[in-house]
Amino acid sequence: MTSAPDARAVILGCSGTTLTPEETAFFRDLRPWGFILFKRNIGTPDEVRALTHSLRETVGRPDAPVLIDQEGGRVQRMGPPHWPKYPSGRSVGALPLDLARLGARLMAHDLAEVGINVDCAPMIDVPVAGSNDIVGDRAFGTSPEAVIATGRAVAEGLLAGGVLPVIKHMPGHGRATCDSHLDLPVVGADRASLAGSDFRPFRALADLPLAMSAHVVFTAIDPERPATLSPTxxxxxxxxxIGFDGLLMTDDLSMHALQGPFRTRAEAAFAAGIDVVLHCNGRMDEMRPVAEATPRLAGDPARRARAALARLAAPERFDVAEARARFEAALAVA
Incomplete structure (x- = not known):
């Protein structure tokens, strides 16, 4: 693991399958802690591998985090024809835990092969009746117990494949009645209800290295600000x-749940206690003001970042073809 004394506390996206000269210069000057890829960045395996290499070259860190949202189901940035289609969280939650772990191990293999070392999964939100479908079939189940068990199995599979998991969306997105990509969800449940359900998976998996915050207002805790921007x-x-002492990153700052100038959004997140901000869409006119508000990683955020990267390990050896055949056979009869 390399140190990153000059890294800025931000994770950024880029616009395409290769870096533009402007992006290369911007990243070299800023030196973000990490990067995130979306479908717009995914070409052939060789193209993705070249892109992750180029991103790390700009910051001079061979272990710089490169993230992706690869849950399976409707949230899968890498898919056919170059990679398999993976089942939804709901389908994974119906599998025996060893097969849930195996599916995540296979997914980690796909990611590590092209230089991606962080997966924004597992999503361990617990949905409730009447909540928005933004969680829906992405959830492993409708009880905290089911979500905890499968979430742990998926996290273990990713770690075994040399990929860091990110638990999301802390402290819980399952009660949201609107999509935070489009609007600000407001949850009116009391603290006891939240503690007894929504927060439980995050408490149970609080030993994991990385988490993503929820752009959700919990009126019983802070009626004015979403979790991402709430010191409380x-x-x-x-x-x-919850007892989480890992690295806490925001959900995407460009989502419409948040309002105001991008510099103000980033400043509010850091003031609330976020370690690293995340901006995903690759738009330079938004990334520049976010960068202006972003400090260097230092103090507890730097400690948490080092601890997270220390969890990266070489993938456990396994027979990929045999494992994939076994996983696909299990899905066929599920």
């Missing part, structure tokens, strides 16, 4: 009741 939620719930 981060201090009392995420760091306190």
């Amino acid at each position: 939620v981060i201090r009392e719930i995420i760091r306190g009741a």
Whole structure:
């Protein structure tokens, strides 16, 4: 693991399958802690491998985090024809735990082969009746117990494949009645209800290295600000009741749940206690003001970043072809 004393506390996207000269210069100057890829960045395996190499070259760190949302189901950035289609969280939750772990291990193999070392999964939100479909079949189940068990299995599979998991969306997105990509969800449940259900998977998996915050207002805790921007939620719930001491990143700052100038959004997140901000769409006119508000990684955020990267290990050896055949056979009869 390399150190990153000059890294900025931000994860950024890029616009295409190769870096533009402007992006290369911007990243070299800024030196973000990490990067995130979306479908617009995914070409052939060789093209993805070249892109992840180019991103790391700009910051001079061979282990710089390169993230992707690869849950399976409707959230899968790498898919056919170059990679298999993986089942939804709901389908994975119906499998025996050893097969849930195996599916994640196979997914990690796909990612590690092209230089991606962080997966924004497992999603361990617990949906409730009447909530928005933004969670829906992405959830492993409708009970905290089911979500905890499968979430742990998926995290273990990713780690075994040399990929860091990111638990999301802390402290819980399952009660949201709107899509935070489009609007700001407001959850009115009392603290006892939240603690008894929504927060439980995050408490159970609080030993994992990385988590993503929820752009959700919890009126019983902070009626004014979403968790991402709330010192109260981060201090009392995420760091306190949940007990998470890993690296906490925002969900995407460009989502419409958040309002105001991008510099202001980033400043508010850092003031609330976020370690690293995330901006995904690759638009330079938005990334530049985010960058202006972003400090260097230092203090507890730097400690948490180092601890997260220390969890990266060489993939466990396994027979990929045999494992894939076994996983696909299990899905065929599920």
